[in-house]
Amino acid sequence: MAEPVPNPVLRIENLRKSFGGLVVTDGVSLDINAGELHAVIGPNGAGKTTLINQISGTLEPSSGAIYLNGDDITALPPNRRAERGLARSFQITSVLPRFSALENVALAVQARSGSSYQFIGRADRESALNDAAMQALTEVSLDSRADILAAHLSHGEKRALELAIALAMQPKLLLLDEPMAGTGPKESERLIVVLQRLKGRFAMMLVEHDMNAVFALADRISVLTYGRILASGAPAAVRADPAVMTAYLGEELE
Amino acid sequence: MSLAVTSTSRGRHYEALPVAIFLVLALAPLAAAFGAETYLLGLFTRVMIYGIAALALDFICGYGGLVSFGHAAFVGIGAYTAGIFSAHGITDMAITLPVALLVSALFAWLTGTVCLRTKSVYFIMITLAFGQMIYFVAGSLSPYGGDDGMTLKLRSTLFGFPVLQNDRALYYAVLVFLLASYLLCRAIVASRFGRVFRGARDNPTRMATIGYDVFRYQRVAYVIAGCLGGLSGFLLANATEFVSPSFMSWQRSGELIIMVLFGGIGTLHGAIVGAAAFLLLEDMLGGITENWKLIFGPMLVLIVLFARGGLLGLTQSLWERLRRG
Numbered sequence: 001m002a003e004p005v006p007n008p009v010l011r012i013e014n015l016r017k018s019f020g021g022l023v024v025t026d027g028v029s030l031d032i033n034a035g036e037l038h039a040v041i042g043p044n045g046a047g048k049t050t051l052i053n054q055i056s057g058t059l060e061p062s063s064g065a066i067y068l069n070g071d072d073i074t075a076l077p078p079n080r081r082a083e084r085g086l087a088r089s090f091q092i093t094s095v096l097p098r099f100s101a102l103e104n105v106a107l108a109v110q111a112r113s114g115s116s117y118q119f120i121g122r123a124d125r126e127s128a129l130n131d132a133a134m135q136a137l138t139e140v141s142l143d144s145r146a147d148i149l150a151a152h153l154s155h156g157e158k159r160a161l162e163l164a165i166a167l168a169m170q171p172k173l174l175l176l177d178e179p180m181a182g183t184g185p186k187e188s189e190r191l192i193v194v195l196q197r198l199k200g201r202f203a204m205m206l207v208e209h210d211m212n213a214v215f216a217l218a219d220r221i222s223v224l225t226y227g228r229i230l231a232s233g234a235p236a237a238v239r240a241d242p243a244v245m246t247a248y249l250g251e252e253l254e
Numbered sequence: 255m256s257l258a259v260t261s262t263s264r265g266r267h268y269e270a271l272p273v274a275i276f277l278v279l280a281l282a283p284l285a286a287a288f289g290a291e292t293y294l295l296g297l298f299t300r301v302m303i304y305g306i307a308a309l310a311l312d313f314i315c316g317y318g319g320l321v322s323f324g325h326a327a328f329v330g331i332g333a334y335t336a337g338i339f340s341a342h343g344i345t346d347m348a349i350t351l352p353v354a355l356l357v358s359a360l361f362a363w364l365t366g367t368v369c370l371r372t373k374s375v376y377f378i379m380i381t382l383a384f385g386q387m388i389y390f391v392a393g394s395l396s397p398y399g400g401d402d403g404m405t406l407k408l409r410s411t412l413f414g415f416p417v418l419q420n421d422r423a424l425y426y427a428v429l430v431f432l433l434a435s436y437l438l439c440r441a442i443v444a445s446r447f448g449r450v451f452r453g454a455r456d457n458p459t460r461m462a463t464i465g466y467d468v469f470r471y472q473r474v475a476y477v478i479a480g481c482l483g484g485l486s487g488f489l490l491a492n493a494t495e496f497v498s499p500s501f502m503s504w505q506r507s508g509e510l511i512i513m514v515l516f517g518g519i520g521t522l523h524g525a526i527v528g529a530a531a532f533l534l535l536e537d538m539l540g541g542i543t544e545n546w547k548l549i550f551g552p553m554l555v556l557i558v559l560f561a562r563g564g565l566l567g568l569t570q571s572l573w574e575r576l577r578r579g
């Protein structure tokens with residue numbers, strides 16, 4: 001008998017989502033294996049964010065199934081998925097504005113270390129939480145800004161903070177929704193380096209318009225248009241696919 | 255590694271203020287001895303009792319973003335528990351107080367389970383609806399005075415001793431309860447639990463996606479606030495030796511919100527200042543004219559409009575302006 005094939009970290013089976021008459025996820029199936037970085041590209045409105053929302057549990061699919069490490073998580077709320085090692089960043093920055101950068105990350109650490117039903121003792125003085133949070137901030141070069149309120153961080157710094165929050169969760173699967181959106185070329189370069197370093201530690205789904213980033217980082221690429229996967233495969237194969245060329249990549253690869 | 259400054263740490267004069275507030279409250283009876291003692295003691299006892307309820311409301315409102323328009327329901331439940339027990343001759347607070355807290359907690363748990371599924375304006379409306387519900391229930395309790403309410407035969411006793419019978423003893427008992435409630439809320443706000451609760455106000459979606467079941471944390475906080483509301487009502491029944499459905503009318507809930515806004519939301523001690531300002535102003539203006547609400551209303555609007563942080567915020571910015579010269 002052959003060795004049993006290990007479960008992919010993420011398996012999506014025939015996922016569908018419609019808003020009224022508008023079908024935004026149209027029978028999407030895909031697998032992401034351990035350590036793999038799977039990029040999802042496609043024009044605006046293709047349904048990339050909607051797909052990530054369904055995987056992370058903030059949006060309920062109309063039909064289909066989602067498996068995390070072989071377990072059906074389709075019906076689980078977002079917090080239960082997070083407990084199982086699913087982390088995400090948001091296309092539109094989503095941090096806790098009235099908390100310092102450090103506390104934003106420390107809350108993610110706290111979620112994974114002991115009970116949060118503790119009513120005495122200052123949480124912001126727990127050095128185990130703060131140290132782990134600081135480590136995550138250092139990974140995204142935000143350690144010097146640890147004490148700044150998240151609301152006062154620059155846009156690029158907030159993007160980095162989102163990543164630090166996700167890292168502090170010690171994810172098994174990380175979903176990144178356009179982490180480079182709105183950042184300058186310098187910051188994008190820096191983020192690519194950070195992601196390069198993280199690659200292989202856990203499975204990642206990267207939604208990104210920056211083609212430099214996508215082709216520098218991806219092990220596999222899926223092209224999404226009108227909620228369907230138009231093509232999926234190794235970067236070179238996707239780049240050469242004539243359907244992809246006409247539908248999406250055309251002008252950018254000339 | 256120094257990781258000192260975070261969003262929960264505050265400047266020095268913020269700490270001086272709560273100390274000053276409690277000092278004033280501790281010394282007030284001494285001053286009252288020179289004036290109309292019974293009257294002043296009574297007034298300040300009520301200030302502290304409403305301070306507990308306002309404190310609880312500030313806890314869920316100012317730190318959790320849960321604007322409840324039905325918080326007086328808990329005051330009513332606490333008061334009626336004391337009242338109903340007393341009507342049956344049971345006054346020992348070793349029994350009646352835990353029951354009052356338990357009933358408040360239960361009501362908070364049940365209604366919170368429904369209310370906390372909703373957001374913003376809907377939350378306000380549903381808490382209001384539950385408040386009205388309990389108001390009408392109290393009014394229909396004909397054995398206990400119905401709409402008119404009833405007087406208590408006796409203040410609460412402790413292990414048979416009439417410890418609250420003396421007005422001063424009652425005053426200091428209430429002060430101890432207020433201080434304990436304040437310290438409890440402060441500790442909770444800074445704790446692990448409090449940090450999750452505060453995070454849920456800032457961004458519930460983010461909190462859910464890092465692994466917190468926001469609803470459960472909010473419900474626990476709601477129960478804590480409900481218990482403190484119940485405590486307030488329990489003490490109110492003792493102070494006034496009377497309970498009535500009016501304790502839990504929607505106007506009372508609104509007044510609690512006003513106290514919180516008045517003092518400065520999200521500070522805890524501001525709620526005590528707000529309760530004091532509200533009740534003292536009501537008392538003073540009420541002495542001048544029957545239509546005191548005509549003066550009080552616009553004053554309130556001005557404070558809320560021009561002093562974002564309430565009275566505390568106002569003194570804070572005045573203080574800073576004076577120091578800069």
Ligand SMILES: Nc1ncnc2c1ncn2[C@@H]1O[C@H](COP(=O)(O)OP(=O)(O)O)[C@@H](O)[C@H]1O
Nearest residue numbers: 019022024042043044045046047048049050051
């Ligand atoms: N909550 C919603 N209700 C109705 N339509 C929506 C909703 N969310 C997204 N859409 C629609 O679904 C389509 C895909 O959106 P989205 O997933 O954000 O695309 P992408 O991230 O690929 O740019 C868009 O046409 C958008 O208008």
Ligand SMILES: [Mg+2]
Nearest residue numbers: 048049050091
């Ligand atoms: Mg999108």
